[in-house]
Amino acid sequence: MDVPLPHLDRPFDYLVPEALDADARPGVRVKVRFAGQLVDGWLLERVAESAHPKLAYLEKVVSAVPVLSPDVARLARAVADRYAGSLADVLRLAVPPRHARAEKAVTAADAPPTDAPSVAAPPADTPAPNSDPTSGAAAPPAAPDAPAPDAVDPRGWGDYPAGPALLRALAAGRAPRAVWSALPGENWADRYADAVAATVAGGRGAVVVVADARDLDRLDAALNTVLGPGRHVRLTAADGPARRYRAFLTAHRGEVDVVIGTRAAMFAPVRRLGLVAVWDDGDDLHAEPRAPYPHARDVLLTRAQLGGTAALVGGYARTAEAQLLVETGWAREVVADRAVVRARTPAMAPTGDDPQLARDPGAASARLPSLAWSTARDALRADLPVLVQVPRRGYVPSIACAECRLPARCPHCAGPLALPAAQGIPACRWCGRVAAAYACPECGGRRLRASVTGARRTAEELGRAFPGVPVRTSGREEVLAGVPGGAGLVIATPGAEPVAEGGYGAVLLLDSWALLTRADLRAGEEAFRRWTAAAALARPGASGGRVVVVADGALAPVQALLRWDAAWFAARELAERRELGFPPAVRMASVTGPAEAVADLLAGAPLPDEAEVLGPVPAEEGRERMLVRVPRARAAALADALHAAAGRRSARKAADPVRLQVDPLTLF
Incomplete structure (x- = not known):
């Protein structure tokens, strides 16, 4: 039943009235009477008998179309168990809301013509041609123009020694599992x-x-080229309810073999599933913001494990979670030889290493050091575009010490300081107090400067520095898909970098310290991921491509960028997290809510003996957060304990809600 109470997270038996017998098939939406109310539900299974002596009847079959397949139902149960959530919450994510008009349009083709001759039905024990035994419905015949196994061209994967073997294994029907580190300039789609x-x-x-x-x-354009139009569907919430539900039904009915999309597609009902793949799994958009907060990568890997299918995790960078798959032997890495990497990588340089500081002492504190400025100038003179990555949009959101770059904090409440007045006296954004006598607690400096200058202000400054050069911005207001290959400046926030025709002549990574100094477990990993996404758009070094990162060259993320070695950096991150006891080396859950409610839930949870409870720490709106850490081998026990404790609280109608998150994306 679609009831989000943990203590009701189990199947319930109902009688099927004779009038609904034909439509009440496994996978259909139904309405049932529960506790005096009419609630939505899913029909999971038809059985002859029940252990309960007295049952109520189904009230209604909402739609006779079975939209919940057995495979997706099993996956949803596994995801709910992994994230200490309820099946109803996961099914709400897995199956889009019903759109009656779209459903009628898709199923109208099933109705036989009114003047068609009658055809004798086959015997009951005779399977329908091309039928899928798990669905109870006839599957359409395979498309006659499907590419033959020997027609798949492996040359695109030729720069990766294991790439052609991966394609051969997929074409042969096997289930390889790979973690792919893409080369700079690679057309990943x-x-x-x-x-x-x-x-x-x-x-x-x-x-x-x-x-x-x-x-x-x-990816849509690439598949249209390789497979031809009409061979796949897009599944994304951004397309609207009607189009999304139509695409979902098309895939569920087996009319296409391929589904692509955003995280809304991670539960897509594809028959004869042979491959699950995710690109750039470190992007936080893959994390579902609704309970039980599943991550698309983990859902797809769970799906591969349950169904014995192939899996592909790819990106320019590599997450610690992907590295764990390689180190445990669950997946093989697909990487290029170092000679190929050196040939494809643009020339890269940091601005904070010793040789650069000797030439330009101001590079330690300058936002645009001379190396970055001269690199942009040379690219523009060569009639090549220049990409400038800025961590934030807008203008000046905060200030920092001009000497050591430590963010300026209010001495009274530790809130961020800003310069709201024309006289330049810093004031706190939280409490409003003026900090006229501010001194940096790290170095004692008293000079302040803008810590992050946003994309719009950067565009204005560079437009004045390079007059006559066209300046384009790409960010939240407008995300550019591509730009021409001539001289021009492109100012973009991370994730909004457009592709330049022929590649960028120069890529400048500004305000890099703003990414590295965030109070976040994944700060270094996220900075490296954003840098590689931008640097991958530059030309190779032999063709004049250059990348300048405004950071100290001794930092591990900068070293990994200079060598384009995602595997080394991911292995280093994973080793550090193992030593410190952080995910993914361990399984961790966060419990957030009012202090009394958090204490009540943890007191009633039968936690494993190995569990370590950390906290509390302040959370948003007067709440607090507790962390529970266990070895990975005890992950299932931790999820079961937390789900059982949440069920007991809901059974006794506890008033204060508590949010449970297993392996939260952000710990701090």
Whole structure:
């Protein structure tokens, strides 16, 4: 039943009246009477008998179309158990809301013509041609123009020694599992399209999940080129309820073998599923913001484990979670040889290393050091575009010490200081007090400067520095898909970098310290991911491409960027997290809510003996957060204990809500 109470997270038995017998098939939406109210539900199974002597009847079959397949129902149960959530919450994410008009349009083709001759039905024990035994419905015949296994071109993966073998395994119907580190300048959408085509050639389907609409458009165009139009569908909430539900039904009925989309597609009902893939799994858009907060990568990997399908996790960077798959042997890495990496990588340089500081002492504190300025100037003179990545949009959101770059904090409440007045006296954004006698607690400096200058202000400054050069911005207001290849400046926030025709001549990564100094477990990993996404758009070094990162070259993320070594950095991150006891080396859950409610839930949870309770720490709106940490081997026990404790609180109608998150994306 669609009731989000943990203590009701179990199936309930109902009688099927004779009038609804034909429509009440497993997977349909129904309405039932529960506690005097009419609630929505899903019909999971039809059985002859029940252990309960007295049952109520189904009230209504909302739609006779079975939209919940057994595979998706099993996956939803596994995801709910992993994240200490309820099945109803996961099914709400897995199956889009019903749209009656779209459903009628899709199923209208099933109705036989009124003047069609009658056809004798086959015997009851005779399976329908091309039927899928798990669905109870006839599957359409395979498309006659499906690519043959020997027609899949492996040359696109030729720069990766294990790439052609991956395509051969997919075309042969096997289930390889790979973690792919893409080269700079790689058209990742084409490589994913090759992998999908190989899977289709082997007679199976695929699900590919990307982070945002721009990546989805690139993958959509690549699949149209490789497979042809009409061979796949897009599944994303941004397309609207009607179009999304129509695409969902098209996939559920087996009319297409491939579904691509944002995280809304991670539960897509593809028959004969052979491949699940995710691009750029470190992007926080892959994390569902609604309970039980599943991550698209983890859902797809769970799906691969349950169904024995192939899995592909790719990106320019590599997350610690992906590195764990490699180190445990669950997946093989697909990487290029170092000689190929050096040939494809643009020339990279930091501004904070010793040789650069010797030439330009001001590079330690300058926002645009001379190296970055001269690199942009040379690219523009060569009639090449220049990309400037700025961590934030807008103008000046905060200030910091001009000497050591430590963010300026209010001495009274530790809130962020700003310069709201024309006289330049810093004031706190939280309590409003003036900090006229501010001194940096780190170095004692008294000079302040803007800590982050946003994209709009940067565009104005660079427009004045390079008069006559066209300046474009790409960010929240407008995200550009591409820009021409001539001289021009492109100011973009992370994730909004447009592709330049022929590649950028220079890429400047400004305000890098703003990414590295965030109070976040994933600060270094996220900075490296954003840098590689921008640097990958530059030309190779032999063709004049250069990347300048305004940071100290001794920092580990900068070193990984200079060598383009995502595997080394991910292994280093994972080793540090193992030593400190942080995810993914361990399984961790956060419990957030009023102090009394958090204490009540943890007191009633039968936590494993190995569990370590950390906290409390302040959370938003007067709440507090407690963290529970266990070894990965005890992950299931932790989720079961927290779910059981939440169920007991809901059974006794506890007033204060508590939010449970297993492996939260942000810990601090």
